[in-house]
Amino acid sequence: MGMAWMFFSIDADGDIPIYEQIVRQVKLAVADGILVGGQMVPSVRQLASDLAINSNTIARAYQELQSDHVLEPLRGRGMVVRRDAIKRCTKARNSLVAESVRRALADALAGGMTTAELRELFEAELDRQSARIEKAKHVSGNGNA
Amino acid sequence: MGMAWMFFSIDADGDIPIYEQIVRQVKLAVADGILVGGQMVPSVRQLASDLAINSNTIARAYQELQSDHVLEPLRGRGMVVRRDAIKRCTKARNSLVAESVRRALADALAGGMTTAELRELFEAELDRQSARIEKAKHVSGNGNA
DNA sequence: GCCGCTGTACCATGACACAGGTACACCGAA
DNA sequence: TTCGGTGTACCTGTGTCATGGTACAGCGGC
Numbered sequence: 001m002g003m004a005w006m007f008f009s010i011d012a013d014g015d016i017p018i019y020e021q022i023v024r025q026v027k028l029a030v031a032d033g034i035l036v037g038g039q040m041v042p043s044v045r046q047l048a049s050d051l052a053i054n055s056n057t058i059a060r061a062y063q064e065l066q067s068d069h070v071l072e073p074l075r076g077r078g079m080v081v082r083r084d085a086i087k088r089c090t091k092a093r094n095s096l097v098a099e100s101v102r103r104a105l106a107d108a109l110a111g112g113m114t115t116a117e118l119r120e121l122f123e124a125e126l127d128r129q130s131a132r133i134e135k136a137k138h139v140s141g142n143g144n145a
Numbered sequence: 146m147g148m149a150w151m152f153f154s155i156d157a158d159g160d161i162p163i164y165e166q167i168v169r170q171v172k173l174a175v176a177d178g179i180l181v182g183g184q185m186v187p188s189v190r191q192l193a194s195d196l197a198i199n200s201n202t203i204a205r206a207y208q209e210l211q212s213d214h215v216l217e218p219l220r221g222r223g224m225v226v227r228r229d230a231i232k233r234c235t236k237a238r239n240s241l242v243a244e245s246v247r248r249a250l251a252d253a254l255a256g257g258m259t260t261a262e263l264r265e266l267f268e269a270e271l272d273r274q275s276a277r278i279e280k281a282k283h284v285s286g287n288g289n290a
Numbered sequence: 291g292c293c294g295c296t297g298t299a300c301c302a303t304g305a306c307a308c309a310g311g312t313a314c315a316c317c318g319a320a
Numbered sequence: 321t322t323c324g325g326t327g328t329a330c331c332t333g334t335g336t337c338a339t340g341g342t343a344c345a346g347c348g349g350c
Contacts, residue, residue: 017337024252032257043296054339059298076296076347093256094266100249101267104242105274107169111238112177115275121239122246122267129250130260162308188326199310204327221317221326296347303340310333317326 007034010051018053022061024096027070030081030089037083041071068092152179155196163198167206169241172215175226175234182228186216213237 007029010021029035041047044062048055062079065071069088071079108118152174155166174180186192189207193200207224210216214233216224253263 012338019337025255028252028256032255044298045296056340057338060338062297073297074347075345078296090256093252093258097249097253097256097258097263098266098270100245100252101270102274104245104249105270107173107238107245108242109274109278110170110177111173111235111242113238113242115271118242118271121243125243125246125250126260126263129247129254133254164308189328190326201311201328202309205309207327218327219317221315223326291350293350294348297345299344300342301340304338306335306337308333308335310331312329312331314329315327318324320321320323 008047008051010053012053019057019061019064022058023064023068026061026065027068027089027092030070030085031093033086035081035085037081037085039081040077041079041081043078153192153196155198157198163202164206164209167192167203168209168213171206171210172213172234172237175215175230176238178231180226180230182226182230184226186224186226188223 008022008025010018012018014021016024026035026041035041041062042050044055044058047053048058051058062071066073066079069082070085072082073079105118153167153170155163157163159166161169171180171186180186186207187195189200189203192198193203196203207216211218211224214227215230217227218224250263
């Protein structure tokens with residue numbers, strides 16, 4: 001049955017390739033602990049059906065995740081999250097975020113934005129999004145307990 | 146003569162289109178005050194020659210800058226920075242930085258990064274880059290004063 | 291064994307963006 | 321006018337992305 005993976009949000013019209021969005025969200029889910037080592041991921045065709053996306057696109061994402069040692073293939077049964085994936089994914093997350101922050105600051109300073117403006121913008125957005133996260137946690141409660 | 150525009154840094158192998166890099170850097174330069182209203186920008190072929198890039202790529206960037214009301218064409222003479230460009234460019238810079246920060250925070254929080262880690266990363270990178278800026282200002286001195 | 295599931299490997303197609311190349315219309319100065 | 325400069329429009333080639341279709345090999349349950 002599907003629907004256990006509805007936390008995937010795909011933006012087909014965005015500037016990021018679909019398969020890349022899958023890769024990112026899987027890695028972030030592993031880093032966050034939503035996906036645990038040893039856990040099975042939905043089949044290529046299943047996820048393709050749920051997201052209304054071609055199977056080949058999902059397969060490409062899974063291949064990249066396999067190359068990055070996040071997923072492991074169980075011949076004939078499916079793909080499973082590797083036990084040591086959380087370390088790699090946490091590291092990947094840190095690199096991803098660091099790079100984003102680095103670029104944002106580079107653009108800001110190149111454009112003459114002051115450090116005060118920058119801190120204010122950062123704190124405001126952090127408050128907004130962290131509040132959003134807290135509220136989401138509150139709403140979902142314990143869905144599987 | 147060229148070389149007055151060598152502060153442009155183009156990464157042809159990056160994931161950002163070349164014309165987009167031109168657009169961004171021009172806007173940031175205007176927002177920072179490096180490019181002033183009424184000032185002429187180098188010709189399409191001149192800049193293309195300096196950066197070893199096709200003229201059409203520069204032309205496309207200039208067209209986008211014209212559409213965004215940053216540059217103004219002087220038929221047969223070249224392109225000039227509009228007087229009211231700095232307002233638009235500052236606003237565009239704020240939007241650009243805000244969007245980058247927004248995405249970075251979204252990825253970080255989705256990956257389970259704590260606000261403390263996030264603040265630490267932000268402050269560290271801010272210190273590093275702002276120090277870099279200060280040093281660059283010190284080296285260049287006052288070139289136009 | 292047989293069948294249904296799994297991932298995987300191909301090939302072909304259409305759409306789109308990017309960059310390069312060529313040619314044209316316009317303006318200013320000699 | 322002639323010439324060199326300007327921006328601009330059109331065409332082409334290339335690469336990526338997403339899709340669709342087909343086929344193969346391995347595993348599990350019947």
